[in-house]
Amino acid sequence: MTASNILETTDWSHLLHAHGTAEGAVPALKTLQGEDPDPMAEAVDVLEPYFLRQSTPYPATPAALRYVLAILAEWGAERAGDESLADVAEGLSIFVRNIGFLLRRCEEDLAGRAVDAQAAQRAREILDERAAAPDPAAGASASGSASAAGTPDGAGAAGAHAAPERGGPPAKGDDVWEALGELRDPLIYNAGLELMGLTSEVLDVFVPRVPRPNGRIDLETLDTVVPWLVLPGADDARTAVLAEVCDRLDGLDPADPRQREERRTLVQVLVDLKEDLSGLGEDEDPAVRALAAISRPEHEGAVPELVRALQRMTEEDPENVYGPTWTEIRDQADSAVIRVKAPLEALLPAALARIGASTGFLPDHDWLPLVTHGFPPSDGEVWERLLPETPSDAQIQVLAALADNPHQWDPGNEHAVAARSYLGLGSMSREELRALVDRHRAAGPGGRVTRVSRRAAARAAQSAQSAQAAPPTLPTPVVQPAPPTRTAQAVPPTQPTPPAQPTPPAQPAQFAPPTLPTPVVQPAPPTRTAQAAPPAQPTPPAQPAQFAPSALGPQPGPTGDASADGGAGPSHAERPARAPQP
Structure with missing residues (x-):
């Protein structure tokens, strides 16, 4: 049609x-x-x-x-x-x-x-x-506005x-x-x-335009068609495009700087198509090595390669090393190491570099995602972490780096305040954190004990109280022996019946034990509602922007892909820059 x-x-x-x-x-x-x-x-x-x-x-x-x-x-x-x-x-x-x-x-x-x-x-x-219904406002709005449509x-x-x-x-x-x-x-x-x-109709228009007559590939057309190639019903088109991409990639010289950007673009396409690129893990191009690790982050050696890449992107000129699309590679690397839940010790070089270079702007999208797996979550609060009571060396280094960066302590930066709260620092000042770090370093691994935030302390006290079925039972009072009664005394020898004596006054009752003082009611531990409202929690790391039509049609979210495997993550948060045509 x-x-x-x-x-x-x-x-x-x-x-x-x-x-x-x-x-x-x-x-x-x-x-x-x-x-x-x-x-x-x-x-x-x-x-x-x-x-x-x-x-x-x-x-x-x-x-x-x-x-x-x-x-x-x-x-x-x-x-x-x-x-x-x-x-x-x-x-x-x-x-x-x-x-x-x-x-x-x-x-x-x-x-x-x-x-x-x-x-x-x-x-x-x-x-x-x-x-069909009359519009009472039609006359007033006809001259200066659009109609209902x-x-x-x-x-x-x-x-x-x-x-x-x-x-x-x-x-x-x-x-x-x-x-x-x-x-x-x-x-x-x-x-x-x-x-x-409509997937097949899209592929019918674009796939024939991917290969050029001179044996090259139209990178812009390829960029358009890639997200459609992983949808149901695209298997045949995906196979055809993969063959074209691999043939072109085999013909490029890794040592030729004029072909470097095209080569990186084609490798990125293979990542987007979920191909296993672990065979390129020893490539001479650091961008290609990083993309190979992104394709299979669970493979041995992938996480160290990604950490090296993230550290270099922070400490060196990233565009010179990884090319104009280095931000896209960085976002995919972040998503990959988070997805496989790499331990904090493995991520430490990249995390420390990020914290040290941070200006305090949006830490929840900068360094915070790299360290959250290394701090224990609090009970019932997914987006809150607690200061560990016996922190590891890696945790201490993260806290020390945070204390050393003045941008993370700007009182006017609500994002930095929220990030500190997210790690369980609460209202702790920079000086208090430094003192805590110094104390931990001096104590060594066996003697480290930290205080937790007031919120965590209140929660712990609340949990302890709820674990008790009833108030503490007072010890059973010792019953004092009753004084001997007259009837309990030895019966004297029978005497002549004496004359009747007047009835003696009633003796006070001595059989009941003395009444214990009423136990003092222990003050209830402070509840969360009694505390000042905590600072705003940061936006959780990026996840898969899923379309949820529960609100009025549109839902905010990125316009690009979420990650190399279609899962959650910050990859393609913006439209990737198109590589120049060769």
């Missing part, structure tokens, strides 16, 4: 994007079939914020993807390489690639699900009901669509999402499933 047919036959009025029904996006989409690069570039700017806002698929996203694929197919490789359309072609490719990254992260969420046809039908009915007002193809993002008049489309209520989640899942079904 041609791009024009898709545009004309699609029922855009019953498809939703991030800001309402999608018929208002049709003029911008139609501009992509034009000849003028400037308005076409404006139209490209509509795609991400409306059809893939915050890495979320919408009911209109599959139709938009089909349309973009039809445009690229009609262009052909020749027009796609036209210099005047370079920005437009790149924008369209990025849109396709980011959808692939989204599906790669969400593959587990979508597995086993089926399209909810009832939710789709009910959504259509709600949209029809809203369209965001109809352009003549300010350019993308101008009307950008209005809500610029803080313009509120988009009525947001109200549509509110009206859908519980239908929002199944509609977004439906969109994800429909996009997954």
Whole structure:
């Protein structure tokens, strides 16, 4: 089906994007079939914020993807390489690639699900009901704002669509999402499933363009198609692309600096395709060695190689050693050593280098992920660690490095405060931590005892009290022997009956033991609510940004892949820089 047919036959009025029904996006989409690069570039700017806002698929996203694929197919490789359309072609490719990254992260969420046809039908009915209802605000808003679907007002193809993002008049489309209520989640899942079904169409357009006639590889096209090659149904295309990549890689000279960046790019592709690169662990290029370790971090020797790489990236010029994509390699290395739960002792060189070089900005994304496995978690609090009572040498070195860096103690830096609290330091001052470290170093491994944070102390006291079924039982008082009674005395010899005597006054009772004083009620240990609120906890290390449609459609998250194996991690947090074409 041609791009024009898709545009004309699609029922855009019953498809939703991030800001309402999608018929208002049709003029911008139609501009992509034009000849003028400037308005076409404006139209490209509509795609991400409306059809893939915050890495979320919408009911209109599959139709938009089909349309973009039809445009690229009609262009052909020749027009796609036209210099005047370079920005437009790149924008369209990025849109396709980011959808692939989204599906790669969400593959587990979508597995086993089926399209909810009832939710789709009910959504259509709600949209029809809203369209038939009179709009009392239509007259007041017609002159200066877009309609419920965001109809352009003549300010350019993308101008009307950008209005809500610029803080313009509120988009009525947001109200549509509110009206859908519980239908929002199944509609977004439906969109994800429909996009997954377009994998073969994406590969049909891009895979033939990966190899160049001169035996080289189109790296930009390869970059676009890689996330789609690991999705279900892509096995044949993946095999074909792997063969092209390996052939090209075998023909590159590791010693030739002119081929170094292309070689690194191709090795990164193999990592993304989950290939085992442990055979490149002795490569002369440090970037290739690091990528080989990332591909199989559980193999022997992989973690030491990754730690060396992370340390060098901190202490040396990383771009000179690892190339322009060194940040991507670093993020993948972080994710790899965290995923295999490497011990603190193994990560210590990289962790100390990171702490020493840190400016205190976002420590929870800098050095903190490398050390958290080395500090015990507190009971019931996943994101809190406790100061160990008998710290190891590695733990002491981490605390010493933290005490030595003044940027980690800026009282105005809430991130640094939260990071210290995360390690169990609580309100401990820098001087107190230094004194604690000095005491531990002087005591040696056998005599180290540290105090824990007040929160931890309160928790320990609370646990101790709850472990007791009842208050402490007082010792049983010793019963004093009762004084001998008259009847207990020896009976004297029988005497003549004396005259009756008056009854003696009653004696005070002496049989009961003396009453013990009431036990003093022990003060209850301080509870957590009695303490000052702890500093804000840091954002936990990055995990897999999974699309969760429980909120209004979009969920914040990165636009790239999460890690080399599709798991959680900071890899591809931003769009990786494209390697220069050879």
